[in-house]
Amino acid sequence: MYVYLSKIVPLFLMPLGLIIFAAVLVLLLLVTGRRxxxxxxxxxxxxxxxxxxxxxxxxxxxxRLESRFPPEPLARIPVSSCIVVLGGAVGLPFAPRQDIELxxxxxxxxxxxxLYREGKANRVFVAAGNQPRSESGPSEAALIGELLVEWxxxxxxxxxxxxxxxTRENAVNIKPMLEATGCDRSLLVTSAAHMQRALASFKEVGLYAYPVSTDVRAIRRTxxxxxxxxxxxxxxxxxSDAIREWMGQKVYQWNGWN
Structure with a gap:
């Protein structure tokens, strides 16, 4: 139930949801003569x-979200036990698609x-399940695995x-896999804006992870x-994505996951 609510409730707090709600109120006010x-x-x-x-x-x-964990050159990233890459990177090959959607x-x-090619770690873990609306298809982890092999x-x-x-389930579910393979120092790969919540979630379950940020969307302008x-x-x-991430951070704090 939490997963469903966490995806639905924010929609009503996004700019578009607030605007639709305000538009409905405007119509009601016009109908009641409060022009x-x-x-x-x-x-x-x-x-x-x-x-x-x-x-x-x-x-x-x-x-502002991305600036907390900016990306680093590959040369500065330390050699570690393994790489952990989080999902949200591909879309499932539902019709009429013929391939996975990047x-x-x-x-x-x-x-x-x-990171793998540069010898920063010799094993890659993928933590990526599907959202409720896509549970009938293959897991995103499986699709990312295919992409990793292809590359x-x-x-x-x-x-x-x-x-x-x-993100919380990413950390909880990947922990036993890392421990079983002796990966005590991982390179955590996710979007720069998402890194703070991801890193805190891993730390909360007792996993050490070095942040490797990517997917930078905000470009510095002069x-x-x-x-x-x-x-x-x-x-x-x-x-909307920035507001959603901020809300996610607050919810994780309230639940003690950060």
Whole structure:
């Protein structure tokens, strides 16, 4: 039940959910003849949408998350016992797709390949189950495993954990696998914005992990143009992702998982 709620409730707290809710209120106010209040609420809704969809706002919010664990050059990353890469990197091959779908976070898989090739560890663990809406398909871990093999990692160097559905379960479910193989120092690979919550979750269950951040979306800018202040659908999605991650961090703190 928690997994379902954790995916559904945030939708109503995202900018788009709040805007839809506000629009419904505006209609109700108009129906009841409260036109002035409806006009104020509509103005606020338009302003909220504009702000959330501005690239300069999205980049600032998301960049604050990413700045806590910025990516490092491969040369600075220490040699460790194993690599642990988290899911969220590929979409399942549901019809009409003929292949797996590479998402924006597929950088995680590529970074794991880089680490293996550079000899930073000789074993790769994948922690990635499916969300409730995709439980009928193969696990994401299995698909990532196929991608790792295709990109040059030997199959016998890969171990899969395909039951976890969130960051907390990633840490809990991968722990016995790491302990069984003697991996006491792992390189944890995930998106830069997600690293704080992932690293804290691993630490909470007693796992040492060195952060290897990737999938950086907010680019540092020194100059801005008018386009940075105009609404953009990609920026709206980035703002929503930043808010979702902040909410995730707070929920994990309340539950004592951080």
């Amino acid at each position: 002035r209040l409806a006009a104020w609420l509509l103005s606020f809704t338009v302003l909220l949408l504009w702000l959330a969809a501005m690239p300069i706002v999205a980049g600032s919010l998301y960049g 998402t924006e976070a597929v950088d995680r898989v590529y970074k794991a390949v880089q 040059g990692v030997p199959a016998d160097a890969i171990q899969l954990e395909g039951r976890s559905r969130n 100059e801005y143009t008018a386009m940075d202040f105009l609404p953009d659908a990609h920026a709206l999605a980035m703002t």
